[in-house]
Amino acid sequence: MQFFSTVLLLLSVYLGLVSAGPVAERRSSFTLQNGKDAQALNAKFAKLSADTPCTSGDVACVGGAFSQCVSGHFVTTKCAASLICVALPLVNSKGTSVTCDTQSDAAARIARTGASGGLKGRDLEARASFTLANGQEAQRLNNQFKSLHANSPCQSGQNACINGGFAQCVAGRFILTPCNTGLTCFALPLVNSPGTSLVCDTKADAQARFKASGAGGIFGRDLEVSE
Known part of the structure; x- marks a missing residue:
């Protein structure tokens, strides 16, 4: 059997x-x-x-x-x-x-x-003329945000990323809103039009967006370098 x-x-x-x-x-x-x-x-x-x-x-x-x-x-x-x-x-x-x-x-x-x-x-070369410029502008903003803190002077309506959270200037002071767990505030390049946006995102996805723009890493350095 x-x-x-x-x-x-x-x-x-x-x-x-x-x-x-x-x-x-x-x-x-x-x-x-x-x-x-x-x-x-x-x-x-x-x-x-x-x-x-x-x-x-x-x-x-x-x-x-x-x-x-x-x-x-x-x-x-x-x-x-x-x-x-x-x-x-x-x-x-x-x-x-x-x-x-x-x-x-x-x-x-x-x-x-x-x-x-x-x-x-x-290919990247065939993409819109603003793609690379968007990535470079977002990199500039991310480097600028590094020097900011909650008490940094600001102008009403100004937005930024401070200590990993989204920050908006109200009456000359930044009001911070923490991102959800696992997310960090970044300036990211727009995909379909010139410009940038400030959003809470995972670091991996943010890096992928910069790589897709042809600009390199989040802060303008190679992805292999620790951000």
Whole structure:
């Protein structure tokens, strides 16, 4: 009986491996195309604005926010802090999805499909003319923030990152708001337009955003150097 049980066990394992083979082949046939389709959508979304004509029901990313077309106009919903709206490749079937994600995770998902060129399928040199400048300006701000403290003089409405938290100047004094656990306040380069933003983010994602801009590290140094 033990002999027959062993044979049956080996046969079931073999049949399981055989049945799994075609699934893996079917999956791999659309994986790369999903990545390329997601890149094409992200490149298309980068050209959209809130005033772009659309068809009711369309879903897109506009200015980094999740957007749905209602009565011919995009209605946007901002992603949570440190997230951006992106098109991502599906894993188990053909197609893409539009969702909020960190830039580093989105880039990694597209890279795993075998599609090269990042979120939009383009090299750094082919990106917008303001990409590198945004990274360098954000680096300048992060270095400037290092010298600030809660009692530093400021002008009403001025924002900064102080001791890892978000700070806003009210009546000549900084009011600090700590970031959530695991997050730190950074100046980050915008992706789709000139400029920077101050957000609470993980250090890893912040570094990935600077690397994507071509500017190097958070403070203008190589990523291998401790920040």
